[in-house]
Amino acid sequence: MTRVTLKEVATHAGVSHQTVSNVLNNHPSIRPQTRARVLSSIEALDYHPNQAAKALREARVTTLCCAFYGHDPENFTDPYRNLVQSAFIAEAQANGYSVTTEFITHGPDESTLPSLDGLRQRFMQRQFGGVVIVGTTLTPEQYQVMAAWKLPIVLFDHHHPGTSATWISADYERGMELLVDHHVTQGRTRLTLILPHDDSGSTSIGRRIGFERACARAGVEAAIVQGDWSYESGYQAMRTLWVDGQRPDAVLAGNDRMAAGAMRAAHDLALNVPDDVAVSGFDDFEFALYTTPSLTTIHIPHGDMARQAVRALLALLDGNELPESRVFPLSLVVRESA
Amino acid sequence: MTRVTLKEVATHAGVSHQTVSNVLNNHPSIRPQTRARVLSSIEALDYHPNQAAKALREARVTTLCCAFYGHDPENFTDPYRNLVQSAFIAEAQANGYSVTTEFITHGPDESTLPSLDGLRQRFMQRQFGGVVIVGTTLTPEQYQVMAAWKLPIVLFDHHHPGTSATWISADYERGMELLVDHHVTQGRTRLTLILPHDDSGSTSIGRRIGFERACARAGVEAAIVQGDWSYESGYQAMRTLWVDGQRPDAVLAGNDRMAAGAMRAAHDLALNVPDDVAVSGFDDFEFALYTTPSLTTIHIPHGDMARQAVRALLALLDGNELPESRVFPLSLVVRESA
DNA sequence: ATGAAAGCGCTAACAA
């Protein structure tokens, strides 16, 4: 499995290997004639430059890392990951970079999975040039540790006020306000939000702040119960609200999956959505269109956000200035459930 | 950003750089004393071997490619991709490999996305050592072309009888038979299957064969209408079945997403599932538990399959024998919809 | 048990 090298191309074309290199890298001063000859030799020999050699020589790497922090890889079907990753890879490829994906989990099964140290090690070994950290539970301390590693990093969907990293997020506060206002407009007065808590620096904080502010402004009852982003937790939360007798007239879920779980629970409790209780989500995943009833939710432009994250990371790798952080606007999508 | 090299470690430990290399690669003949000294220098200087140099010298690469063929990357939320990819990455990482993901699409937007040539190019450039092709539309001709590239390859969820590649799949024929038998046992006599067609070598063929065989054996009416795996196509197919008047008493969808779309259509048509019409899926994604009614479906062990695919690819890279192909068994999951 | 020499395939710096 011996492969064609620069030198062989040079011999074939009757030039020095340096000239071939110059052709490949589009150096100016090369006679068109020579250039054509070299190109045809490359074609004839089916030559492909060895990236390893190039990377070694240039001390740079054309791989980006998309790291999902705190996402359980066994939690297979979260569409969020799909959305973010697809756009991430597409944008990176369009810029000539390939993408390696890492799952960074902690917890019982940590031993078989990469910790932050694994990420660092791969970076130090030149497996990738920079990373976008997608996730909800990276602490400011952890971020500080990583900053000391000089790892080019962009934070996705979370950030820490005290830190300087570029971050890409969306206006979750305002999104939740839109949602609350919609419920209020529909005549709802007792709202309950299902949301993971204690998730510092993450997207859940913005949702909570927006919820509380909008409810206070509207003068409606506001309560928060806990979920963990999963269908199951939405189902359980809804059940508990009815069994315990709180029974609000609107249930807002922090994401679409919990909302779907809550709607299923409502069905099992013989409740009519939206007549007996309104339910809303947050994400606007594809399936929100196909639930019964279809889900009123907030549209998050995950694809645009992921593409922007890649661009920011590339800018960070390129220049020396810190790329701008961005907050994407969100919009309300009214369907049947609220 | 100059990084510590072997030589610096050697200087620090007072040995030759060769000795350091030997320590790193666990060569036998090294005095424990020397070894300890070297290791402490590595620790002290925070040395990490440069993978690019290693790869160049060893002419080998520790990256695997997970390629989704014919999957539209904009078709963001297909849980299938999540399931396969998560398990793939976890298994690869457990074996010391990292994973690069590629989307291989054809069609109008092909220009901005990698074609098979892009895959080949990255392989020739040593971006990865082997690939698992996940997908449904690779033709035998395309496979032959790739075989000529000497690209170590494992096919996932599709295969071609005439070719020699290792493939990992599931017993879709038998799965569909289980499903048909279940519907028949429930007293259904007029079954319609929603399935993409003309998908040679793919998973849809097995589903079709199993469907037709089981229906023939049971002596029930069998019809097939077309879908394209999406929610929307399931919705439209169901609608058409009623508008056109076919109105079977059981609708089987080739996957869970189409089933969810069909159930939503049933709701819009004021049909009760399963009283007026039974609906079943195929996949057993998480959301099948939370639809209303919950979805009777076939469980596909996507995670196990993906892990097996990685193992097969590693075996292929390691040894010279062709790893065995595997067909995973499927099982019926009865819920409310059928 | 350890060190010295050579070279993987490429590009940057200089010379011609």
Next chain:
DNA sequence: TTGTTAGCGCTTTCAT
């Protein structure tokens, strides 16, 4: 405009 020299960081001979 093109060719020569050197070396990126590592491992594989081979000598000591």
